[in-house]
Ligand SMILES: Nc1ncnc2c1ncn2[C@@H]1O[C@H](COP(=O)(O)OP(=O)(O)OP(=O)(O)O)[C@@H](O)[C@H]1O
């Protein structure tokens with residue numbers, strides 16, 4: 001059987017800089033996999049290639065039997081891949097509710113004419129998607145903020161809203177780019193629980209970039225380590241932690257004796 | 268329900284007034300004309316706001332689309348459709364003007380939205396200049412002298428009806444998911460695309476809708492002034508519409524109505540200044556964009572504009588007994 005998700009020998013460069021090369025990744029449905037590595041290792045680039053923001057220069061990315069390279073981000077989104085961003089990118093000046101409703105864009109079943117005249121399926125569909133969006137907000141405890149503008153939320157809730165928006169697309173593969181950035185230890189604990197919970201609730205496969213090792217070792221089943229665009233290690237979190245190559249990659253960057261915690265980085 | 272009745276009654280009263288005012292000369296002809304230009308200005312401001320406010324791009328071609336609509340509809344009533352009392356003749360001509368402008372909008376939008384980024388200002392500027400010089404060189408429509416002898420078909424009830432229809436349709440659009448796609452693009456184009464929004468198509472659509480209503484306004488304008496010439500639709504006209512949008516507020520339909528109203532009054536007050544008006548309006552635009560870039564009602568709207576299906580249904584509050 002073909003793997004559910006497979007990146008094969010993927011490479012990409014910016015000008016002369018090779019951001020990622022020979023990247024391989026297989027995901028089974030339902031897995032929770034971590035992607036770690038020092039700053040500039042190419043982690044976010046992997047997300048951008050999977051979601052079609054950049055088009056991979058080499059290799060292939062297949063998802064549920066379909067080749068993703070060359071597809072536009074909105075088609076890839078429709079296939080069931082959603083992501084969050086390292087620096088939150090919610091629709092700041094729109095309401096919390098609208099942020100989530102937009103995620104239903106590809107599953108809105110009324111025509112432009114029906115939208116312009118508010119006729120036919122418009123009312124029924126609009127009610128349905130408003131209810132679905134409110135349900136997501138309720139599950140995320142954001143319900144009472146529905147009519148607030150998104151940028152009026154505190155930082156932690158903005159992160160949660162961004163995840164909610166990704167969930168609302170109906171995705172089966174969720175890519176989280178440093179979801180714990182800027183969080184204190186107790187918030188990180190809550191986030192770990194939250195990720196585990198949405199994974200079960202929404203039947204997700206999750207690929208997650210993170211610098212906070214506590215989160216990675218706590219919830220990831222498998223970890224991939226990147227350094228300078230190359231995968232230098234892969235395995236269970238506890239195996240990775242003691243891998244000399246990995247320690248060295250992080251040592252070159254951190255001064256605290258190879259401790260792979262890097263939470264003060266995001267300001 | 269209650270709100271629907273109030274709005275319905277107000278509209279009915281407006282329609283009755285738009286019929287009674289000219290019929291019984293409740294206002295002097297000057298005020299009547301001003302009111303009718305106000306309606307046209309509201310259509311122009313609301314439709315341009317769709318691009319410059321809701322979509323967050325910068326178009327300076329609105330007068331060009333207005334010209335396309337004005338000429339297309341005037342050609343129809345002056346030359347093609349037989350003079351007669353047929354009631355459908357005028358609405359048909361206005362619709363045709365709108366469609367001609369929308370198709371022109373498509374032709375402009377395809378290259379303008381080819382890639383991410385801001386080409387729209389340049390493309391629409393070029394477009395406005397091309398329209399003007401093309402019209403100046405077509406003798407069949409009067410060339411630089413313009414087209415004379417247009418019937419005064421734009422009566423107050425017609426203008427009222429078209430204004431209400433235009434505002435209603437654009438409001439419907441922005442409170443629908445295809446319309447929210449437009450807003451999402453303004454907020455973050457990449458994120459919008461990752462939410463499944465086909466950004467290029469959404470932009471083209473929004474641009475065509477805006478062009479359509481600019482064309483409608485142009486048609487109404489032509490049959491109100493009864494004379495059109497290429498000069499009327501130059502960049503000064505676009506500047507006027509931009510002032511309305513940025514004065515009233517970007518991304519707000521209520522704002523466009525307020526902006527168009529204030530502009531129309533201001534314009535009448537400044538009329539004694541003559542040519543100096545040409546200096547004051549652009550100056551006002553620059554000042555607005557510097558000091559109040561969002562305008563009076565920027566990104567906010569009258570709460571009663573919001574369709575009821577749009578509002579979240581919350582379970583009723585449970586009161587502790
Ligand atoms: N759009 C771009 N143009 C040019 N260079 C880029 C671009 N995006 C990323 N890079 C470069 O590619 C390399 C990998 O970047 P990437 O953002 O993938 O790193 P990362 O692993 O996510 O790092 P961080 O932990 O800092 O987020 C870096 O050297 C970066 O400077």
Ligand SMILES: [Mg+2]
Pocket residue numbers: 043044045086
């Ligand atoms: Mg990154």
